[in-house]
Amino acid sequence: MKEMLTATRMATVLACPRKHYWRYEVGLHAVTDGMALRFGTAWHATMEGRWQGLAPEDALLAAVKDQTFDEITVATLVGLLGAYYARYADAEVVKELHAEVEFRLPLAGSRTFDAAGKIDGLGVLQDGRLALVEHKTCGTDIASDSDYWLRLRFNQQVYQYVLAARALGWDVQLAIYDVTRKPAIRQKQGETASEFGDRLAADAKERPEFYFARREVPILDQDLAEFEVQRLALSKQILFFRAAARSARRPEHGWPRNCGEMTCKCCEFERFCMANVSVDVGNPPAGFRVGAANPELAGM
Ligand code: SF4
Numbered sequence: 414m415k416e417m418l419t420a421t422r423m424a425t426v427l428a429c430p431r432k433h434y435w436r437y438e439v440g441l442h443a444v445t446d447g448m449a450l451r452f453g454t455a456w457h458a459t460m461e462g463r464w465q466g467l468a469p470e471d472a473l474l475a476a477v478k479d480q481t482f483d484e485i486t487v488a489t490l491v492g493l494l495g496a497y498y499a500r501y502a503d504a505e506v507v508k509e510l511h512a513e514v515e516f517r518l519p520l521a522g523s524r525t526f527d528a529a530g531k532i533d534g535l536g537v538l539q540d541g542r543l544a545l546v547e548h549k550t551c552g553t554d555i556a557s558d559s560d561y562w563l564r565l566r567f568n569q570q571v572y573q574y575v576l577a578a579r580a581l582g583w584d585v586q587l588a589i590y591d592v593t594r595k596p597a598i599r600q601k602q603g604e605t606a607s608e609f610g611d612r613l614a615a616d617a618k619e620r621p622e623f624y625f626a627r628r629e630v631p632i633l634d635q636d637l638a639e640f641e642v643q644r645l646a647l648s649k650q651i652l653f654f655r656a657a658a659r660s661a662r663r664p665e666h667g668w669p670r671n672c673g674e675m676t677c678k679c680c681e682f683e684r685f686c687m688a689n690v691s692v693d694v695g696n697p698p699a700g701f702r703v704g705a706a707n708p709e710l711a712g713m
Contacts, residue, residue, distance in 0.1 A: 417529035417707050418520060420570035423647045428676055430654050434668035435682045437706045438655070439694055443681045444702055452486055453550050456593065457533070459494055460548040461512050464534060464591075469498050485600055488610030493593065493624065496617030500625050506589060507536035510546065515710065516577040521641075526648045529710055532574045535583055544629070545574050545588040552595045555626045562628065565590060572640035575632050585632065592626045663691060 426433040435441045446454075455476040462472030473494055477487065514532040534546035547570075555561050565571075571588050578585045598616060600609040617624045658667025670686065677683050685698050697703055 415519075415523075415527045416525055417517065417710060418523075418526040418644070418648055418651075419530045419707060419710070420573040422707075423569055423573075423644065426647055426651055426654075429671040429680070430650075430668040431665060431670040431686060432676075432680055432682060433651070434654070434658070434665050435686070435692075437651075438658075438664075438668075439692070440703045440706050441682070441692070441697060441701050442704055442708070444700055451480055451482065452489070452595075455480065455482070455486075455490060456493070456550050457548055459490065460591065460593075461534070463494075463498070464507065464510050464536075464546065464548075465512060469494050484606035485609065488606040489596060489613060492610035492613030493596065493617060495614045496621065497593065497625060499618055500621045501627075506538060506627075507534075507544070507546065508539050509537040511535045514578075514581070516581060517710075518577055518580050520644070520648065522645050523648050525652060528573060528577065528644070529707070530570075530573055530577065531709060532578060535578055535585070536589070542587065543578075543583050543585045545571060545578060545585050545632075547571060547588055547590050549590060549592045550595055551592060555592050555594050556622070557626070557628075561592075565630065567636060567639075569640060569643070571630075571632075572637055573644070576637065576641070587632060588630045590626075590628050590630060592628075594624050594626075596624075665692075 422433070422437055425436060458476035459472045462475045463469075467475065473490060476490070482490075512534050514535055515530070516532065517527050517529040520526045520528045532545065533548060536544045536546045538544055547568075551561065553559070553561055568588075575585050575588070596613055596616075598613060600606065604612070654668045656667075658664040661667040672687070677687065680686070684700075685692065690698075692698060694703055
């Protein structure tokens with residue numbers, strides 16, 4: 414069976430080949446995701462509920478029911494969600510949404526990889542057009558003239574999903590980015606989590622453009638064509654590093670480390686990778702386990 418080449422896998426090998434080695438060659442995973450990652454996953458789930466017409470309480474419940482969160486994270490979700498519902502109270506963008514559409518399709522030109530993933534949402538807009546719906550959280554400026562939107566102009570994940578959607582019979586012509594900025598305000602001394610949630614909701618309702626933005630982005634054929642070239646190049650890059658690992662003293666040495674503040678400070682492998690210690694796969698470092706490379710696509 415072929416391996417799966419997901420958008421996250423491509424982004425990982427681009428950011429740091431060594432990180433790709435730990436995650437996708439060894440299958441190393443942190444036993445417990447960090448709170449920031451869990452917040453992003455939970456927010457994503459609330460958005461899925463919101464776009465499918467759930468009330469705020471039900472969208473929140475669906476997002477947190479299978480995970481444990483600390484008080485302040487729940488308060489942050491509640492505060493932001495209340496403001497989000499208020500912000501878009503009259504804006505039903507889609508009349509029909511298909512959420513979490515999994516795909517696994519042959520990757521032309523590769524004998525090793527299939528293109529795979531899970532599309533957040535495929536929507537039929539009120540005017541009948543078909544769109545990819547992407548919910549994103551970020552910690553940077555999302556004003557209409559910010560660089561954030563320029564970076565989204567070439568988004569590998571979106572192109573991977575558009576190509577898959579079209580192969581599945583959906584003639585998607587645009588992407589809708591539904592972006593939420595993570596709060597910059599923090600809990601004050603003596604303030605309860607609930608009071609913080611209320612203060613956050615009030616702040617987000619007072620200046621919604623700071624926290625929330627939506628934009629339609631057309632899908633251009635030339636960008637799709639560029640992405641297909643890049644995707645195949647990255648698939649070959651993985652095979653190149655893998656071959657280098659076979660003749661290296663330690664296999665991870667075949668996968669270059671991209672040590673830098675931007676890459677390492679958010680990397681779950683930083684603790685042992687920065688010390689350049691050897692990892693015994695049969696006895697992973699404390700806090701890690703070895704498992705499937707793509708657990709989110711375990712059924713494929
Ligand atoms: S800690 Fe840095 S060098 Fe090591 S895998 Fe992570 S990003 Fe790469």
